[in-house]
Amino acid sequence: MPTSVGWVWLVVVLPFIGFLANGLISFLRPQAKSAVTAIGVGVLVAAFAVAVAVVAALAQGVESAPFVLTYWSWMTVGELELSVSLQVDQLSAVMLMVVTGVSALIHVFSVGYMREDPGYPRYFAYLNLFVFFMLVLVLGASFPVMFVGWEGVGLCSYLLIGFWYLDKSNADAGKKAFIMNRIGDFGFLIAMFLIFQVTGSLSFVEVFEQAPGAFAINGGMITLITLALFLGCTGKSAQIPLFTWLPDAMAGPTPVSALIHAATMVTAGVYLIARSNVLFAMAPASSVVVATTGAATALFAATIALKQWDIKKVLAYSTVSQLGYMFLGVGVGAYAGGIFHLVTHAFFKALLFLGSGSVIFALHRAYHATHRHEDAQDMRNMGGLRKYMPWTATVMWIATLAIAGVPGFSGFFSKDGILAATFARGHEHPVFYFLWVLGSVAALLTAFYMTRLMIYTFHGPNRTGANEEQHLAEAPWVMTAPLLVLAIGAAVGGVINLPHVLPAAGWVEHLFEPVTEMSHRYLPEAHLSVNAEWMLIGIATAIALVGIVAAWQLLKPAALLSAKDAAAETGFQRVLWKKWYVDEIYNALFVRPTVWLSRNVLWRVVDAGVIDGALVNGSAWTARAFGFIGSAVQTGRLAWYLLVFVIGTLVLLRTVM
Amino acid sequence: MQAATGQELLGSALAVSAILFSMGVAGVLLRRNAIIVFMCIELMLNAVNLSFIALAQQLGPDGQVFVLFVMAVAAAEAAVGLAIIIAIYRHKQTVNLDKVNLLSG
Numbered sequence: 001m002p003t004s005v006g007w008v009w010l011v012v013v014l015p016f017i018g019f020l021a022n023g024l025i026s027f028l029r030p031q032a033k034s035a036v037t038a039i040g041v042g043v044l045v046a047a048f049a050v051a052v053a054v055v056a057a058l059a060q061g062v063e064s065a066p067f068v069l070t071y072w073s074w075m076t077v078g079e080l081e082l083s084v085s086l087q088v089d090q091l092s093a094v095m096l097m098v099v100t101g102v103s104a105l106i107h108v109f110s111v112g113y114m115r116e117d118p119g120y121p122r123y124f125a126y127l128n129l130f131v132f133f134m135l136v137l138v139l140g141a142s143f144p145v146m147f148v149g150w151e152g153v154g155l156c157s158y159l160l161i162g163f164w165y166l167d168k169s170n171a172d173a174g175k176k177a178f179i180m181n182r183i184g185d186f187g188f189l190i191a192m193f194l195i196f197q198v199t200g201s202l203s204f205v206e207v208f209e210q211a212p213g214a215f216a217i218n219g220g221m222i223t224l225i226t227l228a229l230f231l232g233c234t235g236k237s238a239q240i241p242l243f244t245w246l247p248d249a250m251a252g253p254t255p256v257s258a259l260i261h262a263a264t265m266v267t268a269g270v271y272l273i274a275r276s277n278v279l280f281a282m283a284p285a286s287s288v289v290v291a292t293t294g295a296a297t298a299l300f301a302a303t304i305a306l307k308q309w310d311i312k313k314v315l316a317y318s319t320v321s322q323l324g325y326m327f328l329g330v331g332v333g334a335y336a337g338g339i340f341h342l343v344t345h346a347f348f349k350a351l352l353f354l355g356s357g358s359v360i361f362a363l364h365r366a367y368h369a370t371h372r373h374e375d376a377q378d379m380r381n382m383g384g385l386r387k388y389m390p391w392t393a394t395v396m397w398i399a400t401l402a403i404a405g406v407p408g409f410s411g412f413f414s415k416d417g418i419l420a421a422t423f424a425r426g427h428e429h430p431v432f433y434f435l436w437v438l439g440s441v442a443a444l445l446t447a448f449y450m451t452r453l454m455i456y457t458f459h460g461p462n463r464t465g466a467n468e469e470q471h472l473a474e475a476p477w478v479m480t481a482p483l484l485v486l487a488i489g490a491a492v493g494g495v496i497n498l499p500h501v502l503p504a505a506g507w508v509e510h511l512f513e514p515v516t517e518m519s520h521r522y523l524p525e526a527h528l529s530v531n532a533e534w535m536l537i538g539i540a541t542a543i544a545l546v547g548i549v550a551a552w553q554l555l556k557p558a559a560l561l562s563a564k565d566a567a568a569e570t571g572f573q574r575v576l577w578k579k580w581y582v583d584e585i586y587n588a589l590f591v592r593p594t595v596w597l598s599r600n601v602l603w604r605v606v607d608a609g610v611i612d613g614a615l616v617n618g619s620a621w622t623a624r625a626f627g628f629i630g631s632a633v634q635t636g637r638l639a640w641y642l643l644v645f646v647i648g649t650l651v652l653l654r655t656v657m
Numbered sequence: 658m659q660a661a662t663g664q665e666l667l668g669s670a671l672a673v674s675a676i677l678f679s680m681g682v683a684g685v686l687l688r689r690n691a692i693i694v695f696m697c698i699e700l701m702l703n704a705v706n707l708s709f710i711a712l713a714q715q716l717g718p719d720g721q722v723f724v725l726f727v728m729a730v731a732a733a734e735a736a737v738g739l740a741i742i743i744a745i746y747r748h749k750q751t752v753n754l755d756k757v758n759l760l761s762g
Contacts, residue, residue, distance in 0.1 A: 636758065639686050646682055 004057030005067050005088050011050045011100065012086070012135045018043035018128035026121035033120050037111050040124030044107045044131065048100040055093045065089040065514060068141045068205060079200055087141035087204060091515045094339060094508070095138035095271055098346045102263045103131045105482035109354050110255040112479035113361055123163060123253065130156035134264050138271060142203040143192045146272070150188065150236065153265045154181045160260060161252040173251040180245040184235015191228035194221065208278045208518060217282050217522060226279050226286035230293075233269025238320050239327060240297045244583055246320055250312040254357030257312060262319045262353050263346040270326040270342050274335045274515075281333060281519030288431065291331025291422070295438040298324030300580070302445035306452070307569065307576035310377045311356045314453050317579075318403065319349055321442060325418050328439055332432065333523040334421035336512040340497040341414035343508075347489035348402040348411055354483055355396035358475040359457060362389060366464060366471035374465070378563040379453065384462035388472040391480045393458040395487040400454050402490040404447035405544040407537070413494035415443060416540045420499070423536055424526035440543055447547020452555055460557025501533045670711035677704035691742045691752040695735075702731050 021039045025032055058065060066089030074082040088096075107127060114123050133152025140146035154177075162174030196202055198221060199210045215222040233239065238246035249261045260266070273280055273290065280287050298321045305317035322345050329338030356377075362385070363376035374381055386393035402409035405416065419439050426433040462469055474480065497508035528536070560566075569577040578584075633644070677700055684697030706724045713720030746752050 638754065643686055646686070 002057035002061040004053045005061070006069065007050055008054045008069060008086055008088050008096075008139065009071065011047045011054065011096065012132060012139060014043040014047040014050070015128045015131040015135065019125050019132060022121050022125035022128060026119075026125055030118070030121055033115070036121045036124050040128055041104070041107045041111060043128060044100065044104040047131070047135075048104045051096050051100040054088065055097060058088055058090075058093050062090070066092075066205065068203075070141075074144070080196065080202070082142065082144055082202065084145060085141040085203070086139040086145075088139070089515060090511050091271075091274060091339065092138050094343065094511075096135070098343055099131065099134050099138060099264050102346050102350050102486075103127075103134075103259060105485055106255050106259040106263075106350065106354065109258075109357070109479050109482045110253075112476045113255055113357055114253060117253075119163065123160075126156055126159045126163070127256070127259070130160070130260060130265070134268075137268055141205070143195065143207075144202055146275075147185075147188060147192065150232075150268060151185065153260070153268065154178065154185070154236070157181075157249065157260050157265055160256040161249045163252055163256070167251075170251040173245075173248040177245040177249050180242050181235045184232045184242055187228040187231025187235070191225050191232065194225045194228065198225075204275065208276075211278045211282060212518070212521075215279075215282055218284055222279060222283045223286050226276070226283040227289065229272060229276060229279070230269075230286060230290055233272055233290075233327070234293065235269075236272075237266050237269030237323050237327070239269070239293050239324065240300060243297060243301065243320050244579075244586060247313055247316040247579070250310070250316050254312065254353060254360060257316070258350045258353030258357065261316065262349040266319065266323060267326065267342045267346070270323070270330055270338050273327070273330040274339050277330070277335045277516050277519040278522075280330070281522040284522075287331050287333065289331075291328050291435055292431070294324045294327025294329075294331050295422075295435040295442070296324070297321065298328065298442040299438045299445070300324075302442045302449065303576055304579045305449040306445060307573055309379050309563065309577075310375075311359065311379050311382070311453065311457060312353070312377055314379075314449060315349070315352050315356060318352075318446065318450065321446060322349065322403070324442070325415060325439065328422060328435060329418035332418075332422045332425050332435070333519070333526075334418055335516045335519065336497070336506075336509040337414070337417040337421050339512070340508045341411075341418055343496070344402065344410035344414040344490070344493045347486055347493050348399040348409075351395060351399040351483060351486040351490050352403070354479070354486065355392050355399065358389065358392045358479055358483065359385060361475050361479070362472050363464060363468075365473075366468040369471040370465070370467045372465065372468065375563050379456040380560055380563040380566055381464055382457045382462075383460045383464070383557055383560065384458070385472065386458040387462075389458075389474045391474055392483065395480075395483045395490075396458070397454060398487045399490045400450045404450050404548055405443055405540055406548070407541050407544075408491075408494075410490055410493035412540065412544070413497060413499065416499060416537060417497060419443070419540060420528060420533060420536045421526070423532075424528045425524070428524055428526075440539065443540065444543045444547045447544045448551045451548045451551035455551065455555050455557050456560065460560070463560065463562040465562070499533060499537065500528070501530055501537070667711050667715065671708055674704045674708040674711065677701075677707065689753050689755050691745065691754055691757075694754065695738050695742065698738075699731060699735070702727055 018039050022036055025036055025039075029035075058067070061067075066087050068085055068087050070083045070085040072084050074084050076082070107124075110123065110127065114120055117123065130153060133149045133156060135149070137146055137149025137153060140149055158174045158178040161177055162171045165171045165174075192202060195207055199207050199214050201207055201210065211222075235242045246261055246266065250257055252261075280290065301317045301320035301324065305314050305321065308314045308317060322341070326338045326341050326345070329335075329341055359382065360376050363381065367374050367376055398409070402411035405412045419436055422432050422436045422439060426436065462472075464472060495507075498505040500506060568574070575581070635641075681697045681699075681701030681704060684700065685694050688694050688697065706727055709720040709724045709727070713724075742752055745757060749756060751757075
């Protein structure tokens with residue numbers, strides 16, 4: 001094993017040190033912002049540097065990957081032997097680079113965005129802790145270690161969504177995210193128990209080696225395990241039916257949305273499936289469920305994004321939609337394709353979120369300067385911002401072209417790869433053609449709603465307000481510099497996995513071959529002819545351009561009114577604006593029955609009646625009743641005692657004789 | 658008139674003993690005068706003595722020895738008990754047990 005790979009523990013530990021230091025500072029010296037900046041950003045830059053060294057070393061000795069580094073024994077219970085160990089292979093290396101790289105950039109951005117916030121040290125402590133758990137998640141060498149990271153990022157997500165917890169709606173959004181993730185985690189736990197029951201192990205290497213012998217292909221057990229794992233993924237990665245927490249999670253600071261709710265944490269589900277690719281390849285029925293859910297989510301979330309006015313809500317539904325693409329990819333067996341879209345998405349979506357953060361920052365500053373209380377996130381209050389924020393407008397256009405799938409930009413290659421892989425399996429079963437159609441329609445909507453966002457934000461007349469206009473300005477360099485780095489990734493990131501018809505194609509696919517080789521045994525061969533591939537590229541290009549041009553032609557930013565003057569939506573537009581009423585439906589189906597049950601049965605009957613009444617007060621009442629009888633006997637009169645004594649003696653004599 | 662057999666005498670003696678004992682118990686329970694209560698205790702002791710003597714006719718002389726012991730203890734008890742009653746009377750000007758209730762809470 002190359003020695004530098006052994007440093008991987010340092011990548012994990014550095015953010016944790018940052019968390020401890022910033023946590024201490026937030027208690028002891030909350031004003032020491034420069035120290036927080038130095039520590040918070042410093043540990044991430046250092047972690048990124050070490051990660052680069054680790055990956056470079058991995059590239060040297062890549063033939064003997066995966067490297068599993070065991071640090072200490074966690075628990076030994078019966079047959080279960082768990083150790084705390086990290087796994088470095090091609091898949092975790094890619095995730096390692098994305099997580100540390102994007103996190104470092106977002107930490108830098110946060111320095112500018114959160115500068116005025118009184119909770120600055122607390123913010124960086126949470127953010128460092130998040131990176132620590134995310135690294136545990138992607139580097140863990142067994143399901144339980146991964147689960148620790150999985151739960152840890154959920155905790156940090158909760159803490160950061162409710163970062164401004166004085167506002168009740170923010171705290172509620174945090175709770176919603178946490179509770180919906182619990183539903184998914186239940187699936188993850190069930191899957192772990194079943195895997196241990198069948199294989200007697202939980203470490204990735206052992207489970208995946210034993211899987212071909214331990215499970216029947218498409219058998220009941222493997223299908224159950226993979227579906228339970230996928231339930232975990234729908235919670236963490238915001239897929240139907242557990243997606244409603246992610247748009248609400250936008251209550252957190254915008255860099256948090258960029259890091260946790262776009263680039264890293266929400267992609268954990270895709271990583272889990274790519275990691276367990278052997279299990280999913282052996283369960284084709286589950287894989288179809290994954291692909292169908294992904295395609296349906298991609299389309300469903302895209303329709304909602306069409307009609308949102310909050311700039312972050314558009315991006316949130318866009319994230320849900322793009323995560324759907326990733327699940328479509330891993331569902332049809334294109335594990336490398338799914339991870340490739342994860343990487344490009346991390347670039348362009350982080351860029352979009354940070355760009356929107358920059359816009360919100362500017363609007364917030366303008367409204368602050370004139371002491372007006374308007375929604376700084378509503379696109380109806382923006383418009384024409386490219387004059388004031390040329391850098392932000394430029395980089396966000398790059399990201400928009402990438403996510404819309406314009407050829408040459410990263411998103412084109414990754415999205416096209418997934419759709420091509422779906423299409424290629426159409427000869428097996430027509431359902432894959434149907435999924436391809438869903439994905440393509442979602443791609444059209446993606447191009448449309450992203451162009452809509454750009455037009456309403458950066459083009460047309462400004463609607464911020466006459467007095468506010470003079471206060472609009474570009475964000476400081478500490479915020480724009482990370483945008484530029486991400487823009488480079490969003491623009492050219494696609495070169496790492498070009499389509500098969502181009503030279504030097506499929507680098508990521510070749511890289512992942514050792515990770516996915518076992519699953520290839522179970523996946524049907526799906527090769528597209530060169531003509532078909534060019535045709536798909538042509539269709540994808542046409543879809544992207546039609547979406548952009550249609551939005552450009554149909555939308556009239558000049559006719560838009562600012563948020564407080566705008567009329568309410570009507571008809572079908574209102575249905576989309578209200579997000580298909582999913583929250584209301586869930587409220588009626590699950591939340592209200594649960595509350596009713598809790599209040600009328602669990603509280604009034606079980607808690608107040610049984611526990612308080614029968615058990616607590618009942619035992620006290622019984623003791624008091626016995627005490628009452630006992631005290632009545634103790635009169636203190638000697639004659640009474642003697643009488644009892646005589647009666648007792650007589651009774652004894654009667655029984656003995 | 659035939660002489661009564663040992664068996665019949667035993668039965669009568671035990672019956673008298675039981676009656677005496679019950680009178681003693683009733684006196685202890687019902688009377689309030691400490692001297693009467695004290696005399697009732699003596700009555701109970703002597704009821705027991707009577708049954709000892711009666712049974713000694715059948716079972717050997719152990720019972721008669723016991724009676725001597727009981728009479729000795731009863732004499733000692735009478736001395737101590739009467740002394741206590743006199744002390745109580747000097748202290749409270751009464752020997753009514755209902756008035757002597759310092760320990761009854």
